[in-house]
Amino acid sequence: xxxxxxxxxxxxxxxxxxxxxxxxxxxxxxxxxxxxxxxxxxxxxxxxxxxxxxxxxxxxxxxxxxxxxxxxxxxxxxxxxxxxxxxxxxxxxxxxxxxxxxxxxxxxxxxxxxxxxxxxxxxxxxxxxxxxxx
Numbered sequence: 001x002x003x004x005x006x007x008x009x010x011x012x013x014x015x016x017x018x019x020x021x022x023x024x025x026x027x028x029x030x031x032x033x034x035x036x037x038x039x040x041x042x043x044x045x046x047x048x049x050x051x052x053x054x055x056x057x058x059x060x061x062x063x064x065x066x067x068x069x070x071x072x073x074x075x076x077x078x079x080x081x082x083x084x085x086x087x088x089x090x091x092x093x094x095x096x097x098x099x100x101x102x103x104x105x106x107x108x109x110x111x112x113x114x115x116x117x118x119x120x121x122x123x124x125x126x127x128x129x130x131x132x133x134x
Contacts, residue, residue, distance in 0.1 A: 009040050010048045014072075017058050023069040023079070023088045063088065063117055080118040084125035091118060 006014065016032050017024065024032070026045055033040050049070060052058045061069040063081060069088060078091040100111055121129075 007048075009044050010052060012036075012038055012040065013045060013048045014052055014057060017052070017070045018072040020072075023061060023071050025067040025069055027067065029070070061088070076114070078114075078116045078118065080120060082122035082125055083119050084121050084129075087122050087124075089122070091116075 012033060013029055016029050020028075020032075022028075026042075026049055029049070030040070030042065030045055033045070049058070049060070049068075053060045053070075056074055057072075059071045059074055061071055061079060063069060063079065066086075071090075073090065078093075078095075080089050080091050081087070082089075095114055095116070100114065103109070104111055
């Protein structure tokens with residue numbers, strides 16, 4: 001599907017997700033549309049996000065209790081969340097195939113998709129924590 005076949009609101013939303021590096025929530029996207037002077041109904045935003053996800057143009061990330069976040073990178077990769085500030089970053093390290101094979105052997109499942117969520121404290125939070133203790 002080309003971007004030219006998208007409705008105007010879907011293209012606006014796809015552009016916001018594509019140019020965002022913070023994996024925005026639907027609420028973030030609505031705020032960014034408003035800041036651009038765009039008036040798009042909440043239902044249109046949510047329906048557009050569902051459509052773009054179903055078409056494989058974006059990925060929906062469900063990270064624990066948080067609201068869904070959206071990512072324009074659709075190739076396989078993982079995510080890491082800062083437990084201090086909530087920032088979400090991408091992990092591009094490939095999962096060990098031996099580990100996946102062992103999981104299949106242990107469970108009897110044929111793994112078709114993998115999704116890991118790592119947690120830690122980001123470099124910025126670690127730096128600010130070390131500065132505040134000195």
